[in-house]
Amino acid sequence: MESNNVDVMVVGAGFGGLRALHALRRFGKSVQVIEASDDVGGVWYHNGYPGARCDVESYDYSYSFSAELEQEWVWSERYATQPEILRYINHVVERFDLRKHIRFQCALLRAQYDAKAARWRIQCSDGSQWSAQFLLMAVGQLSAPKSPNYPGLNRFGGQVIHSAVWPKEPVDFTGKRVAIIGTGSSGMQMTPVIAQKAAHLTVFQRTPNYSVPASNAPISAEEDRQVKANYRQRRDQAWNSPTGLGFTPGKKSALEATPEERDQVYEAAWHRLGFGFALSYFDILLNKAANDTAAEFIRKKIASVIDKPELRDKLIPRDHAFAARRPSVDSGYFQAFNRDNVELADVREFPIVEFTAKGIRTQDKDHEFDIIIFATGFDAFTGSLLKPEIVGRHGMTLKQKWSAGPVTQLGIGTSGFPNLFVLVGPGSPSLLSNVMVSIEEQSDWLANMIDHMGRHGVAEVEVTEMAEQAWVAHVNARAHETLYLTADSYYNGAEVAGKPRVFMPYSGGVRGYRRLLHKCAENGYEGFELRDKPLALHGQAVNAGAKSTSVATADLQPTPVGA
Numbered sequence: 001m002e003s004n005n006v007d008v009m010v011v012g013a014g015f016g017g018l019r020a021l022h023a024l025r026r027f028g029k030s031v032q033v034i035e036a037s038d039d040v041g042g043v044w045y046h047n048g049y050p051g052a053r054c055d056v057e058s059y060d061y062s063y064s065f066s067a068e069l070e071q072e073w074v075w076s077e078r079y080a081t082q083p084e085i086l087r088y089i090n091h092v093v094e095r096f097d098l099r100k101h102i103r104f105q106c107a108l109l110r111a112q113y114d115a116k117a118a119r120w121r122i123q124c125s126d127g128s129q130w131s132a133q134f135l136l137m138a139v140g141q142l143s144a145p146k147s148p149n150y151p152g153l154n155r156f157g158g159q160v161i162h163s164a165v166w167p168k169e170p171v172d173f174t175g176k177r178v179a180i181i182g183t184g185s186s187g188m189q190m191t192p193v194i195a196q197k198a199a200h201l202t203v204f205q206r207t208p209n210y211s212v213p214a215s216n217a218p219i220s221a222e223e224d225r226q227v228k229a230n231y232r233q234r235r236d237q238a239w240n241s242p243t244g245l246g247f248t249p250g251k252k253s254a255l256e257a258t259p260e261e262r263d264q265v266y267e268a269a270w271h272r273l274g275f276g277f278a279l280s281y282f283d284i285l286l287n288k289a290a291n292d293t294a295a296e297f298i299r300k301k302i303a304s305v306i307d308k309p310e311l312r313d314k315l316i317p318r319d320h321a322f323a324a325r326r327p328s329v330d331s332g333y334f335q336a337f338n339r340d341n342v343e344l345a346d347v348r349e350f351p352i353v354e355f356t357a358k359g360i361r362t363q364d365k366d367h368e369f370d371i372i373i374f375a376t377g378f379d380a381f382t383g384s385l386l387k388p389e390i391v392g393r394h395g396m397t398l399k400q401k402w403s404a405g406p407v408t409q410l411g412i413g414t415s416g417f418p419n420l421f422v423l424v425g426p427g428s429p430s431l432l433s434n435v436m437v438s439i440e441e442q443s444d445w446l447a448n449m450i451d452h453m454g455r456h457g458v459a460e461v462e463v464t465e466m467a468e469q470a471w472v473a474h475v476n477a478r479a480h481e482t483l484y485l486t487a488d489s490y491y492n493g494a495e496v497a498g499k500p501r502v503f504m505p506y507s508g509g510v511r512g513y514r515r516l517l518h519k520c521a522e523n524g525y526e527g528f529e530l531r532d533k534p535l536a537l538h539g540q541a542v543n544a545g546a547k548s549t550s551v552a553t554a555d556l557q558p559t560p561v562g563a
Ligand code: NAP
Pocket: 052, 053, 054, 055, 056, 142, 148, 163, 181, 182, 183, 184, 185, 186, 187, 189, 204, 205, 206, 207, 326, 347, 375, 376, 377, 378, 431, 490, 495
C-alpha cells in the first residue's frame, strides 16, 4: 500500500487533469492521475466524429505555461481538428514526461474521506486502492454522454453510434443511409462532412440552433510567425477578455447604433470572429432588444444560404435568444441541406415514435437507415462528477449534498468535503469561457494553495458553508443580469429530465473570476478553513497562519458580462 500513498490523486487525463499534474509536479508533489479510458485526451480522445474540431482558435486553445511549447508547436488550421488536437495533447504528454504518472483503464469508483487522517481513501475499477491527501476531480463538464432511450432501440439492426463515444476504427459512410439525431455543435459539425459521403442523410432536429460561420482557414507560415512573435500579448488579451477568447466587447449598446451601423459591425464580425460575434455590442447577452438585433441578422444570414424555402422556417431558430443556449460555430451546416441527399426531420412536428429493425418510425413515416448517430449531448457539468461515489466528512455523498444542484465556493470546493477540489466545475466560468484559460488559472491556483498548505503545516482545507452560500447567490445574481436564464439549456440543467434546475457556470467572466481567486488567496484563502489538524481530531478549526473567514458579499461586486 505504501506506493499507493500520494499527495494528490487527479481524476481524468484530459486537458484539465494533465495541466493540473504539470502544475502540482512543479511544487514537488507526488501525483497520481487515473484515467478511465486507455489513453490521454479526455473529450478529445472520445469525440472523434467526422468534422470534429474546436471552435476556439488553435492558438488560444492551447497551453500557455511553456514558451518553448508555444513556439515549437505548429497549428495547421485556424480551428484545429480533433486529430490535430489529440496529436498536440500527446506531444505535451511526451515532451513533459507526464505519461508515467497516469494509470489507464482505471476509473474512480469510490472515494471516502478519512476525517481523522485527513486523507481520501480511494477505490478504482481496476481493483487498485489509494490514499491521497487531496482528491482533484478533472473529469470534464461534457464527458457523460446522454442517449435517449427510444422504444425498440435494441431492435435496430444497423449501427448506433454516440458522437462522444466514437469508434476508434474508421466508420465508412460511403453509400450508407445515415441518421443524425441532435443539432447542437456536434450534430452541426458532422452534418456537412457526412453528407458528402452518405447516400442519404436525415438530420433529426428538435431545437433549431444559432450558428456563426467558423471562417476556418489554413494558417500560413507568415501568420504563424506573427502570432508567435507576439504570443505574450495575445495571451494577455485572452486572459483579460471576458470569455478568455481574446475578444474585446464593443463599447456601445446595440440599441445606440443605427441599423446601418449595426449591419456593418455584424457583417464584419460574421466573416471573421466566430464566437466573437456575440460581443459585437456589449449588451447582446444582457438585453433582449439588443439581442434581437443580432438574432435577426443571423436569421437573415441563415435564410440566405438555404435554397429550399420550406426548410428555411424549420431551420431558423426563433424560440430563444441568440447565445442564451450554446450556439455553434459551423462550416457549411445550413448549406448541407441544399444537397439532394440531405433531409431534415423535424421531431417537434413529427416526433420519433420508436426504433424499428430497419430504422426510425416517426409519427408521419418509417425511415430506413444503416447507421444512426446520437449527437444528443451530455449530462453536463455534474454528470461525470457525480458518477463515482464520493463520501465526505459526515458520511454524506456528493450526490446527496448536491441533490438540489451544485453548491461551491468559487466552483472549487464544497463544505463537508475537505481536501476535495473540482477543476473547471460548476460555479466557475468553465463552459462560458475558453476552457483552456480556466483550466490553467485554476490548476495554478490550486497547486499554489496545496503548496501553501504544505509549507504552513495545514492538514485539511474545507469550504465554509457561509462562503458557498454567498458564492451560489453571487453566481445566480450574475446569471440574472444576462439572458442565459431565458432559455432551457445545459447551462441550467434542462438537458436531463429531473435534473435540478440551477444555473451552473459562472457568467462573471474569466478576468473578474481571476481577481476573486487572487483576492481569496491574498486574504488567506477566504471562504476556506485551513486546519493544522483534522477537525475530527480536535473538534474546532485551527487557523494555520491563514484566515478562515467566509467571503464578504461586498467583495463580490457584479460587473456586466460584457465588461
Ligand atoms: P448539445 O449541444 O447538448 O446538443 C444535443 C442535441 O441533441 C440538441 O440539438 C438536442 O435538442 C438534441 N437532443 C437531445 N436529446 C434529444 C432527443 N431525445 N430527441 C431529439 N433531439 C435530442 O450536445 P453537443 O452537440 O454534443 O454539444 C455539447 C457541447 O459540447 C457544445 O455546446 C460545446 O460546448 C461542446 N462541443 C464543442 C465543440 C467544439 O469545440 N467545436 C464541438 C462539439 C461539442 P434540444 O436542443 O431540443 O435539447
